[in-house]
Amino acid sequence: MAKINIDKKDIAKSLFLNGAFTQEEIAAKVGTTRQTVSRWMKDGGWEEMKASLTITPDQIISQIHRQIMEINNRIGEREPGRRFATPQEADALAKLAGAVKKLETDIGVPDCVSVAMRFLAWLRPLDTGAARQFGNLFDAFIKDQASKGK
Structure with missing residues (x-):
């Protein structure tokens, strides 16, 4: 069970660092609570990390x-x-x-999330329906990957 939490935490961290999601949205995407995401952010110093992501x-x-x-x-x-x-x-x-x-x-979760976010930003003005479908499918993919740590 602990492995799943680590994977969820890693995915949540990637979503926070690479996206513009609220704590509630991140929690929904990884299947946890907003309070848990808030604690992960505070304990892990995610705000400071996000500020330092200007280097490529x-x-x-x-x-x-x-x-x-x-x-x-x-x-x-x-x-x-x-x-x-x-x-x-x-x-x-x-x-x-x-x-x-x-x-x-290396291509890790942060890289995958970053590419998906850029793709969604590109697709949204072209076809909102397809963007919504892709977003839902990508969310399902992330949850599936998190569950494979069982």
Whole structure:
């Protein structure tokens, strides 16, 4: 049962961070109460997270690339024959490269919700009926995904 709550909480968090939903709407979408969503928001610092979402994955990747370049520049400045990464530098380079790969390939719940929200915003002015149907189907999909954590 705890796994379901974690999944619901993750989905609620994604809806809050990526959408413009009220606590009541989020609660209805994930099958919990507004009070529970309110507690999750307060305990998890979601308001602060939403404020910090102005940075994109591409910007983060760009920052990581700059860090990699800085490490490589330091290695390149060493005297000839000693231009090799130290174990700590090699470890840092591997971790940074792994972070870039993860950012470039991972698609999580927040990404799915974000795409669905953008699609709904695009579809709504074109066909409100289709947008309503898509919204209902996406809500059902989210609830189904949350229930698979049983």
